[in-house]
Amino acid sequence: MDAVLLARLQFALTVGFHFLFPPVTIGLAWLLVVVELLGWRKKDEIYVRVGAFFAKILGLTFAVGVATGIVMEFQFGTNWAQYSKFVGDIFGAPLAAEGVFAFFLESGFLGLYLFGRNRVSKGVHWFSCLMVAVGATISAFWIIVANSWQQTPAGFVVRNGRAELTSFSEAVFNPSTVIRYLHTVDAALITGAFFMAGIAAYYLLKQREMEFAKRAMRVAVVFGLIVSLLELMPFGHEHARQVAHTQPEKFAAIEGLYANATGAPLVFFAVPTTKPPTLHANIEIPGLLSWLAFGDPAAPIKGINEFPADQTPPLWLTFVSFHNMVVLGIYFILVMAIAAYKLYRKTLWGSHGFLRLLVISIPLPLAACQLGWIAAEVGRQPWIVYKLLRTSEAASITVSAQEILFSIVLFGLIYLCLGVLYIFLFVRKVKHGPAPVGAKEVVA
Amino acid sequence: MMDLNTIWFLLVGVLIIGYAILDGFDLGVGVLHLFARTDQERRIHLNAIGPVWDGNEVWLLTGGGALFAAFPVVYATVFSGYYLALMLLLAALIFRAVSMEFRSKVESSRWRGFWDWAFGLGSLLPAVLFGVAFGNILRGVPVDAQHMWTGSFLGLLNPYAILIGVLSLCLFTMHGAIYLAMKTEGELRDRVAAWIPKSWMATMGLYLLATIATIFVSSFLFAGMLKNPLFWVLFLLLLAGALYIPVATKAQKYGRAFIASSLTIACMIGLSALSLFPRLVPSITDLNNSLTIYNASSSQMTLSTMLVIALIGMPLVILYTVVIYRVFKGKVVITGESY
Numbered sequence: 001m002d003a004v005l006l007a008r009l010q011f012a013l014t015v016g017f018h019f020l021f022p023p024v025t026i027g028l029a030w031l032l033v034v035v036e037l038l039g040w041r042k043k044d045e046i047y048v049r050v051g052a053f054f055a056k057i058l059g060l061t062f063a064v065g066v067a068t069g070i071v072m073e074f075q076f077g078t079n080w081a082q083y084s085k086f087v088g089d090i091f092g093a094p095l096a097a098e099g100v101f102a103f104f105l106e107s108g109f110l111g112l113y114l115f116g117r118n119r120v121s122k123g124v125h126w127f128s129c130l131m132v133a134v135g136a137t138i139s140a141f142w143i144i145v146a147n148s149w150q151q152t153p154a155g156f157v158v159r160n161g162r163a164e165l166t167s168f169s170e171a172v173f174n175p176s177t178v179i180r181y182l183h184t185v186d187a188a189l190i191t192g193a194f195f196m197a198g199i200a201a202y203y204l205l206k207q208r209e210m211e212f213a214k215r216a217m218r219v220a221v222v223f224g225l226i227v228s229l230l231e232l233m234p235f236g237h238e239h240a241r242q243v244a245h246t247q248p249e250k251f252a253a254i255e256g257l258y259a260n261a262t263g264a265p266l267v268f269f270a271v272p273t274t275k276p277p278t279l280h281a282n283i284e285i286p287g288l289l290s291w292l293a294f295g296d297p298a299a300p301i302k303g304i305n306e307f308p309a310d311q312t313p314p315l316w317l318t319f320v321s322f323h324n325m326v327v328l329g330i331y332f333i334l335v336m337a338i339a340a341y342k343l344y345r346k347t348l349w350g351s352h353g354f355l356r357l358l359v360i361s362i363p364l365p366l367a368a369c370q371l372g373w374i375a376a377e378v379g380r381q382p383w384i385v386y387k388l389l390r391t392s393e394a395a396s397i398t399v400s401a402q403e404i405l406f407s408i409v410l411f412g413l414i415y416l417c418l419g420v421l422y423i424f425l426f427v428r429k430v431k432h433g434p435a436p437v438g439a440k441e442v443v444a
Numbered sequence: 445m446m447d448l449n450t451i452w453f454l455l456v457g458v459l460i461i462g463y464a465i466l467d468g469f470d471l472g473v474g475v476l477h478l479f480a481r482t483d484q485e486r487r488i489h490l491n492a493i494g495p496v497w498d499g500n501e502v503w504l505l506t507g508g509g510a511l512f513a514a515f516p517v518v519y520a521t522v523f524s525g526y527y528l529a530l531m532l533l534l535a536a537l538i539f540r541a542v543s544m545e546f547r548s549k550v551e552s553s554r555w556r557g558f559w560d561w562a563f564g565l566g567s568l569l570p571a572v573l574f575g576v577a578f579g580n581i582l583r584g585v586p587v588d589a590q591h592m593w594t595g596s597f598l599g600l601l602n603p604y605a606i607l608i609g610v611l612s613l614c615l616f617t618m619h620g621a622i623y624l625a626m627k628t629e630g631e632l633r634d635r636v637a638a639w640i641p642k643s644w645m646a647t648m649g650l651y652l653l654a655t656i657a658t659i660f661v662s663s664f665l666f667a668g669m670l671k672n673p674l675f676w677v678l679f680l681l682l683l684a685g686a687l688y689i690p691v692a693t694k695a696q697k698y699g700r701a702f703i704a705s706s707l708t709i710a711c712m713i714g715l716s717a718l719s720l721f722p723r724l725v726p727s728i729t730d731l732n733n734s735l736t737i738y739n740a741s742s743s744q745m746t747l748s749t750m751l752v753i754a755l756i757g758m759p760l761v762i763l764y765t766v767v768i769y770r771v772f773k774g775k776v777v778i779t780g781e782s783y
């Protein structure tokens with residue numbers, strides 16, 4: 001098989017699997033900041049138990065996230081050596097900054113947070129939780145900076161056969177960084193909220209740990225409703241507008257706009273087929289896409305046919321992943337809105353069907369994260385850096401297809417095991433439940 | 445005044461030394477874990493490094509990022525060249541990372557036994573592989589005039605590199621034993637402390653052997669060394685640190701022994717770095733093809749931007765590293781939050 005295709009598969013596997021864990025970590029960390037603050041300031045022992053329990057889930061998730069993240073730091077060099085040489089002058093800096101500003105902070109304070117509950121004061125303990133959340137969120141910033149530079153490169157000049165930095169601030173705050181950052185971090189917060197709400201729902205259904213579960217549920221639902229709404233408006237909307245202005249090929253692909261249109265419709269549902277690219281069974285509102293993207297229902301938008309065939313991304317995958325992400329985003333708002341309403345009407349604790357829905361919704365934000373990431377990265381193709389370097393020119397020349405295949409099999413097996421073990425330990429931990437009230441900490 | 449390229453050579457060196465000292469003892473504890481006898485003992489091992497190992501490993505990640513940012517040609521050429529070795533290293537580090545977290549979650553002896561092995565081998569393999577990689581750098585790696593890799597995986601496993609690999613294994617084991625002696629008490633401490641003289645002897649013997657071998661394998665590393673005052677400073681510090689380890693161990697002053705072994709590690713790496721300078725990766729086929737701090741670096745703009753980031757960030761890093769080590773200083777206590 002083709003070495004570049006294998007290198008892409010390898011990258012998709014390792015980064016896709018890794019990306020299952022940081023959203024949970026970031027989301028749960030911020031929820032824990034809220035929960036631990038309530039426990040500390042209100043002197044509420046039950047909130048403290050919620051904190052201690054979800055801290056264990058955080059620790060488990062963090063460990064797998066760190067383990068799979070190590071690979072990411074090195075794999076630009078191993079698999080994408082030509083890319084690394086071409087963009088190293090710019091792309092390396094955010095990765096190093098992530099280490100210096102974020103990793104030390106989050107990993108150092110995570111140790112203090114997980115192991116230091118009885119060693120430091122309550123205030124310092126809460127502060128260490130805050131620093132874990134801040135560190136994880138800064139980490140996301142530098143990664144989004146690096147990835148956004150691939151989408152909308154800025155602050156550089158091509159010289160000496162490579163991209164050389166001319167303005168660090170322009171490279172960091174390139175046209176897509178800020179909105180993509182807000183969109184991604186908010187997705188992580190939604191993920192955390194659904195984790196906490198789903199676990200609380202499980203206890204409510206089992207009629208166990210009721211006070212514990214009610215407190216966790218209240219925090220998760222209020223938090224979850226706010227962040228789910230923000231994800232659509234303004235973050236999702238503004239991000240789509242940014243793509244429309246800076247990466248029109250990607251925009252046409254994800255929206256399913258295959259021919260030029262004035263007053264382009266917003267397609268809610270369609271079945272895409274290829275050769276030629278067509279949408280079937282469309283449900284759409286005419287003019288809405290033009291209005292959303294350019295503020296004018298009659299605004300012309302370039303269709304995919306406007307662009308040279310060797311500069312357009314795969315159409316089917318981008319359309320399907322983007323649209324399913326949007327559907328999930330709307331689902332999250334509905335679920336959290338219903339939950340908030342039931343909470344307000346005091347009927348949530350007894351709504352068994354709805355609680356069951358919350359339990360099975362736990363993994364859905366992760367699916368949305370993956371779909372959004374696929375839309376973003378596949379939508380950038382055939383470029384590894386938009387309009388600057390093709391993916392096909394970026395892989396390592398000295399690494400053979402067999403070697404890459406070996407690493408795919410190696411990491412495929414390891415990640416399969418890690419995934420199964422993570423779910424096993426997660427379910428076990430939830431079934432086991434929080435530590436009993438007043439349990440003496442010292443075991444030996 | 446030093447140029448930016450030299451400053452970054454130093455900073456990458458500092459990150460590597462920081463990693464070797466800090467994660468070095470984690471890896472050493474992992475190796476000793478293979479010889480532990482009881483579940484209680486194993487838990488003490490894990491909890492001795494539990495709150496700090498993750499932060500220690502960050503030195504490696506940041507080192508990787510800094511290498512990418514400052515010397516992208518080295519990052520790209522060496523890592524793609526060492527492809528399979530690096531994949532094995534990463535797989536081992538993954539097992540080490542998750543084994544600590546997973547082990548404590550289920551109280552079955554088979555489950556725990558499995559993760560004990562994963563933790564032990566996941567530490568032992570990196571302890572060897574870091575040395576093998578370092579040995580290959582000292583020996584020179586196969587890169588041509590275009591800085592393209594021309595070697596193979598098996599070529600990495602040459603006798604000289606394996607010698608350095610065994611050396612780093614013994615060095616980290618000693619370092620880990622000293623750290624554990626510092627964190628434990630009673631009978632367990634006596635047993636752990638017994639590893640210190642053994643691994644010290646092995647480390648010293650192998651270091652001597654490696655130095656002699658280097659004269660034959662990479663004589664260029666010694667060019668001009670004896671006239672370099674910095675060489676003598678590092679050499680004398682190495683001697684002082686290395687000789688003080690058995691003295692402090694005998695007096696049961698493990699904290700001091702730990703400082704001495706940290707100094708030993710720093711000086712060993714420092715001496716190698718000094719003899720490589722200004723090369724980063726010598727070419728074994730023709731020294732003129734070597735990757736140096738000038739032909740493999742980023743632009744001056746990037747190096748100066750990165751320096752600002754390092755000057756802001758590293759004092760913070762050192763501050764909270766110190767704070768966290770102070771909180772967890774003293775003997776290991778197993779509590780409900782422990783592994």
